[in-house]
Amino acid sequence: MRSPKDFFAPLAVGAPEPIRQIPALPSRMIHFFDPSNEKMAAKVPQLAPKVDVLLGNLEDAVRADRKEAAREGLVAIAKATDFGATQLWTRVNSLDSPWVLDDLITLVTEIGDKLDVIMVPKVEGAQDIHYVDRLLAQLEARAGLTRPLLVHAILETASGVANVEEIAGASPRMQGISLGPADLAASRRMKTTRVGGGHPGYLVRTDPVGDDLTEGRTTYQQDLWHYTVARMVDACAMHGVLPYYGPFGDIRDVVACEDQFRNAFLLGCVGAWSLHPAQIDIAKRVFSPAPDEVAWARRVIAEMGDGTGAVMIDGKMQDDASVKQCRVVAELADALAARDPELAAAYEEAGR
Ligand SMILES: CC(=O)SCCNC(=O)CCNC(=O)[C@H](O)C(C)(C)COP(=O)(O)OP(=O)(O)OC[C@H]1O[C@@H](n2cnc3c(N)ncnc32)[C@H](O)[C@@H]1OP(=O)(O)O
Ligand SMILES: CC(=O)C(=O)O
Ligand SMILES: [Mg+2]
Numbered sequence: 040m041r042s043p044k045d046f047f048a049p050l051a052v053g054a055p056e057p058i059r060q061i062p063a064l065p066s067r068m069i070h071f072f073d074p075s076n077e078k079m080a081a082k083v084p085q086l087a088p089k090v091d092v093l094l095g096n097l098e099d100a101v102r103a104d105r106k107e108a109a110r111e112g113l114v115a116i117a118k119a120t121d122f123g124a125t126q127l128w129t130r131v132n133s134l135d136s137p138w139v140l141d142d143l144i145t146l147v148t149e150i151g152d153k154l155d156v157i158m159v160p161k162v163e164g165a166q167d168i169h170y171v172d173r174l175l176a177q178l179e180a181r182a183g184l185t186r187p188l189l190v191h192a193i194l195e196t197a198s199g200v201a202n203v204e205e206i207a208g209a210s211p212r213m214q215g216i217s218l219g220p221a222d223l224a225a226s227r228r229m230k231t232t233r234v235g236g237g238h239p240g241y242l243v244r245t246d247p248v249g250d251d252l253t254e255g256r257t258t259y260q261q262d263l264w265h266y267t268v269a270r271m272v273d274a275c276a277m278h279g280v281l282p283y284y285g286p287f288g289d290i291r292d293v294v295a296c297e298d299q300f301r302n303a304f305l306l307g308c309v310g311a312w313s314l315h316p317a318q319i320d321i322a323k324r325v326f327s328p329a330p331d332e333v334a335w336a337r338r339v340i341a342e343m344g345d346g347t348g349a350v351m352i353d354g355k356m357q358d359d360a361s362v363k364q365c366r367v368v369a370e371l372a373d374a375l376a377a378r379d380p381e382l383a384a385a386y387e388e389a390g391r
Pocket of ligand 2: 195285
């Protein structure tokens with residue numbers, strides 16, 4: 040086991056100092072693109088100002104015979120593009136694949152100064168993060184990087200979920216964790232055939248009235264991902280890293296996508312993946328607190344003064360605990376407004 044003190048020292052001579060706090064940068068949508076797909080790649084410069092995070096995907100959804108092209112495509116795009124305040128992330132291939140070593144060596148060496156976060160798929164436990172942590176330190180030292188790359192784990196195996204707390208705390212590089220519902224469903228041998236979202240068969244039913252077991256019994260669909268998302272949020276909060284909902288594969292169903300993203304937002308997630316341009320605005324809308332909620336939060340904070348004691352506002356009791364929730368909302372709103380002038384104006388207007 041690593042001593043907590045080791046977290047303050049680089050894992051290779053010449054590597055940058057580990058960071059002590061994960062920056063709370065806006066990351067409402069992690070927008071995936073395949074750098075080997077010319078049509079998608081061509082859209083990157085116009086998408087960059089519209090998203091918080093652009094992610095060049097090298098793993099699943101990139102054909103095996105396009106892996107090298109995707110890696111080289113990402114290097115070329117990163118070198119040629121000014122991303123402004125938008126973060127550039129990548130998802131490398133899984134640690135047991137024939138591609139991941141070259142992914143990491145090439146990307147850190149060629150564009151390590153442009154990349155913010157490396158997403159690692161199919162993380163099973165702290166050992167996977169430790170492996171990546173040391174390798175990144177060696178590569179950073181060799182590339183002369185001055186800023187450490189951060190690591191994001193995808194929670195998409197049964198053992199990953201069982202070990203999520205140790206994964207979240209495995210390295211000072213840990214930036215966040217995303218739910219990976221598709222691989223997770225396969226790993227758990229769930230009987231679904233979808234990428235995220237609900238299932239009409241997963242439900243509860245009200246009791247029968249009299250002897251009729253079929254009529255008049257309302258059913259309520261349940262959320263397949265509630266347990267995992269809630270557990271992931273707790274693990275992330277415990278270790279100061281950020282939780283995300285992952286992908287919603289039914290691109291056409293923008294309504295259910297918004298519902299699933301909102302559940303994750305309310306439970307504590309800071310963002311979700313957008314797989315298609317149609318999902319960008321959904322994530323932006325959902326993961327930006329609503330202007331009336333922000334106005335309310337700011338009002339509670341103002342009326343609570345030093346934040347202690349109890350007051351009544353519009354018939355609702357407020358105390359130290361509710362003001363803390365309001366600060367979460369207000370601080371998120373401030374961070375997003377600093378990046379998004381339209382949102383800043385909407386928050387301003389709602390507060391009048
Ligand atoms: C379980 C997981 O691992 S999820 C993560 C891995 N999966 C991914 O990354 C998937 C990324 N997305 C995609 O591959 C595509 O969006 C698909 C396959 C889902 C749909 O692609 P298409 O059938 O081309 O969608 P559609 O025809 O609606 O696309 C419209 C336009 O948007 C472009 N586009 C589609 N998705 C993206 C994207 N993610 N980023 C940028 N542009 C995109 C298309 O190239 C097309 O461009 P055009 O107008 O110049 O022809
Ligand atoms: C997100 C992802 O990789 C999955 O759902 O499998
Ligand atoms: Mg996966």
